[in-house]
Amino acid sequence: MMRTSYKHPKIETLILWDLPGIGTMNFPPKDYLEKVNFQEYDFFIIVSSTRFTKNELDLAKAIISMKKNYYFVRTKVDIDLQNEKESKPRTFDREKTLQQIRSYCVNTFSQNNMDAPQIFLISNRHLSDYDFPVLMDTLVKDLPAQKRHNLMLSLPNITEAAIDRKHKSMQQTVWLQACKAGLLATVPVVGILRDDVEKLKEKLNHYRVLFGVDDESLEVMAKDSQVPVEQLKKLIKSPYLLETEGEATLREMFLKYLEKFASATGGPLATGLYFRKTYYLQHLFLDTVTEDAKVLLRVTHSKN
Structure with missing residues (x-):
């Protein structure tokens, strides 16, 4: 009324x-x-x-x-x-x-x-x-x-194409934020700072929520599809990306992704320009939550 x-x-x-x-x-x-x-x-x-x-x-x-x-x-x-x-x-x-x-x-x-x-x-x-x-x-x-x-970003993950469009839109946002912040610079030799790690955790959790792979979304998904939530958690990788101790593991993760990113796109490395490490890791997070969302879609859709 x-x-x-x-x-x-x-x-x-x-x-x-x-x-x-x-x-x-x-x-x-x-x-x-x-x-x-x-x-x-x-x-x-x-x-x-x-x-x-x-x-x-x-x-x-x-x-x-x-x-x-x-x-x-x-x-x-x-x-x-x-x-x-x-x-x-x-x-x-x-x-x-x-x-x-x-x-x-x-x-x-x-x-x-x-x-x-x-x-x-x-x-x-x-x-x-x-x-x-x-x-x-x-x-x-x-x-x-x-x-x-x-x-x-608000739309449900009902097809892999919808998930890919969401990923592409968020990817563009990360690049724009990096450019706006003036973070184009040579990758420093020093490691990732503790403050960066905390901010990365916030970003990762934010992306998990947007892509529907956070804990609350998993609970709803498990109820709707009648698949145990523990089983769904075993299928995805994003919750565990930053469950590491020490800077060495983060540095290893960063270098591995940077190599993959450059070989796949011929991107910033080819021009001699780099974003700060944290921005490359955000792309790693995006790629991971995107794949997690697709895995969950396949599993839950097959149950419906």
Whole structure:
């Protein structure tokens, strides 16, 4: 009955707003946009589990007139498919049924003299099976750069491609931070300082949270997939990257990664420029949590 904000648990600057349905008693169409503070949002997702109503189509027209982006999402398509399969077991055709659902939505726009937007068919139970990955890509693509980065980091690891995009975005952020801090310099002979180690621990934990391989995320994953959390922890490497004593081990880790990094990219070493050791190690952390996220996706997805 009222607009409600939900702060993202991992991205502090990202807020999702759940708005009341248009056309309810307290939100008649003529007052709706003003009452929900229309101008505050970057884009709208109009969601329906059955059909899009005239009020929702009128809302889309108003959004268009104010030059905001909107997206139509048709939910619970897994239930529609199951119902169709049970009612027509001999003639059931999954792709044909999905196309019929999509066509029905498109026709609703045509009947109201509107150009049909892209319709996203999704199931909350099976995110990777339908249009949710396409919806993610579309939302990210349509946003300005900084908001695009934050939204990308907030999205779930439902495909390896999604994990790779998150990795690439974070990798660019590390380089930009290093350049902004003026940390292009010859790699010093001295070792990694104790303060650096503490900061690296914070960075590693931050990356684990963003990529969903932290302890809390593992507990949720274990419950959802019915795989023991201890088994999941044995599959990943990132929690143990800095569980070492002494500078020698860190130096060895750094030199090993630096050699790998340079041989793979022909990068900064070829130009004679280097980032501080801590920034190379951040790339090691990113690569490791990315691989951890992919390993966990494969294991938990196979259980679903």
